[in-house]
Amino acid sequence: MSVRTINYTGRKRIERKHARIVVRGGDDGMAPYFDATLDLAPYKLPSAAPIFVEAYWLTAIQRFSFGTVGSVAIPEDRNLTEFGQAEGVLFRVKVVEVERGSDSAADPRAQILAHADQIRPDHEGRRKSLLPVEPGEFRDEVWQLHIDAGTGPLLYVSRHLARDWNGVVKTDEFVSLALPEILRRIMARALSEGEVSEDSWQEKWIRLGCQFMNQAEPPAALEEDDAERERWIDEVVAKFARHRAVPRRFAKWHEGGQT
Amino acid sequence: MSLLRIRRLNDEGIRRMVEFLDSQVSGSPQQYADARIWLESPETSDGLSGIAQIDTRQQFSRRFDLAEYLHARIPLLRHKDPARDAGLWAWLALAWFEQLCPLKRGQRKPGEIARWIPQLDNKRRYYRHYTLGPYLVFLAHQENPMRCLVLLTESIQISTSEIYREFVESPVLASGVAVNVAAELYLEAHSGKLRRGAGVKGPGGARRLLDVFMQFDRTFDLYSIRENRLMSMLPREFAKFRSRELPAN
Numbered sequence: 001m002s003v004r005t006i007n008y009t010g011r012k013r014i015e016r017k018h019a020r021i022v023v024r025g026g027d028d029g030m031a032p033y034f035d036a037t038l039d040l041a042p043y044k045l046p047s048a049a050p051i052f053v054e055a056y057w058l059t060a061i062q063r064f065s066f067g068t069v070g071s072v073a074i075p076e077d078r079n080l081t082e083f084g085q086a087e088g089v090l091f092r093v094k095v096v097e098v099e100r101g102s103d104s105a106a107d108p109r110a111q112i113l114a115h116a117d118q119i120r121p122d123h124e125g126r127r128k129s130l131l132p133v134e135p136g137e138f139r140d141e142v143w144q145l146h147i148d149a150g151t152g153p154l155l156y157v158s159r160h161l162a163r164d165w166n167g168v169v170k171t172d173e174f175v176s177l178a179l180p181e182i183l184r185r186i187m188a189r190a191l192s193e194g195e196v197s198e199d200s201w202q203e204k205w206i207r208l209g210c211q212f213m214n215q216a217e218p219p220a221a222l223e224e225d226d227a228e229r230e231r232w233i234d235e236v237v238a239k240f241a242r243h244r245a246v247p248r249r250f251a252k253w254h255e256g257g258q259t
Numbered sequence: 260m261s262l263l264r265i266r267r268l269n270d271e272g273i274r275r276m277v278e279f280l281d282s283q284v285s286g287s288p289q290q291y292a293d294a295r296i297w298l299e300s301p302e303t304s305d306g307l308s309g310i311a312q313i314d315t316r317q318q319f320s321r322r323f324d325l326a327e328y329l330h331a332r333i334p335l336l337r338h339k340d341p342a343r344d345a346g347l348w349a350w351l352a353l354a355w356f357e358q359l360c361p362l363k364r365g366q367r368k369p370g371e372i373a374r375w376i377p378q379l380d381n382k383r384r385y386y387r388h389y390t391l392g393p394y395l396v397f398l399a400h401q402e403n404p405m406r407c408l409v410l411l412t413e414s415i416q417i418s419t420s421e422i423y424r425e426f427v428e429s430p431v432l433a434s435g436v437a438v439n440v441a442a443e444l445y446l447e448a449h450s451g452k453l454r455r456g457a458g459v460k461g462p463g464g465a466r467r468l469l470d471v472f473m474q475f476d477r478t479f480d481l482y483s484i485r486e487n488r489l490m491s492m493l494p495r496e497f498a499k500f501r502s503r504e505l506p507a508n
Contacts, residue, residue, distance in 0.1 A: 011477070011478065029339075050483075052480070052482070052483075054482075056430070056433075058342070058379075058382075058385060058386075058395060059386070059395040059396060059398070059399045059427060059432050059433065060342070060395070060398070060399060060433070061399070061433040063482060083340075084339055084340025084341070084342060084343060085339075085340050085343070094480055096480045096483055110479045110480045110481075110483040110484035110485075110488070111478060111479055111480075112477075112478060112479060112480050135382075159382065163381050163382065163383050163384070164381065
């Protein structure tokens with residue numbers, strides 16, 4: 001069951017699969033640069049609306065104009081000169097409303113029509129994590145798992161509750177209490193998606209499950225039999241937990257906290 | 260000798276600096292004269308490829324002045340990524356230690372380590388560093404640095420302030436328009452100091468302004484919006500700080 005959210009601002013959220021950023025270079029003494037692949041067609045935005053791509057890290061920001069929705073103009077200079085290196089640099093994409101009654105993109109009224117924020121870029125030549133972790137803006141939960149049908153799972157950890165949000169997922173507490181359940185939810189979703197392509201996130205997670213089960217392929221029965229699918233997932237999670245020494249890690253902090 | 264060529268503390272230098280800082284609140288504080296040697300010793304600090312000097316006797320009345328001073332020198336270091344070099348900023352803080360942490364009633368209180376050695380992986384602490392924090396804010400507004408004076412008016416012995424923290428922790432820090440509006444509201448043009456009430460937590464204060472900006476940031480592009488428009492959108496609680504009439508819309 002999906003949860004409905006209320007968007008008071010009316011702006012559209014650009015899905016990650018429609019705003020892909022790849023950072024390249026930076027190892028040869030030159031500034032790293034980025035390529036952005038934007039697909040804004042699904043959002044039905046005004047053609048005159050300007051597009052901006054912003055790269056940011058701590059207090060630094062670099063802003064690039066990408067033309068308008070109707071006439072995307074990729075800037076020649078996409079060098080990330082403000083950052084020294086691209087590590088930790090995130091991106092956002094904004095589509096901004098033009099002045100009412102004007103068709104001039106140079107004079108925007110500045111209302112955001114669509115946006116994507118905290119885009120963690122792919123780095124050319126670097127292996128991408130199967131479960132990326134990003135800071136979450138929520139304050140009432142420690143973590144949230146978002147699974148996008150197109151781009152796969154993304155684990156958010158509240159940056160308000162955990163300053164070291166990236167470090168939280170490596171702690172014994174998180175690995176023993178949260179990670180097995182996260183794996184269970186991802187596996188359940190991956191197996192419920194029906195036919196998927198070979199390089200899809202679903203396929204990668206199913207292959208990971210097979211590795212834990214020492215199987216070349218997932219059993220055919222998983223496709224039809226819900227109970228069999230649940231049983232298989234339970235086994236994958238149990239083997240994962242053993243592999244990650246969950247009992248020992250749980251005892252380490254639990255007993256440590258009691259003494 | 261008060262002129263020093265800028266270097267960076269290495270791991271050993273940082274280790275000793277932590278010990279030195281810890282010792283200040285112990286019964287037997289290490290002397291700064293001993294720590295000062297680490298600034299030039301190859302055992303505790305490394306040279307940098309470019310040459311830039313600082314005057315350790317240079318007095319700064321505001322954080323803005325320190326940032327401006329550093330901004331004129333850091334590029335000379337030809338450092339590929341100075342902002343991420345914790346050793347560089349620790350070295351600079353140690354170089355001005357006596358000014359940053361003066362003796363008060365015979366004792367120095369250096370405070371948290373993050374003020375002296377930048378914690379770059381911590382978004383809530385990196386900006387508390389005495390030298391890196393003001394420099395980064397200045398850098399974000401280097402094309403028109405006077406506008407960030409509103410964020411850096413305090414004494415350099417202050418590692419953070421209400422308005423500074425609120426801006427630095429938000430994505431609107433680099434918006435020249437938002438910072439201009441804050442300056443328009445809170446900065447006294449003649450003295451370059453914050454107006455009374457700017458730092459209050461209640462209505463009209465900096466914290467509220469950032470709440471409002473963060474709300475606006477969800478709806479408006481604060482890099483494209485015009486200053487007059489942003490100012491006119493502010494709630495009435497900020498009217499007491501407005502120094503000029505807004506043009507009629």
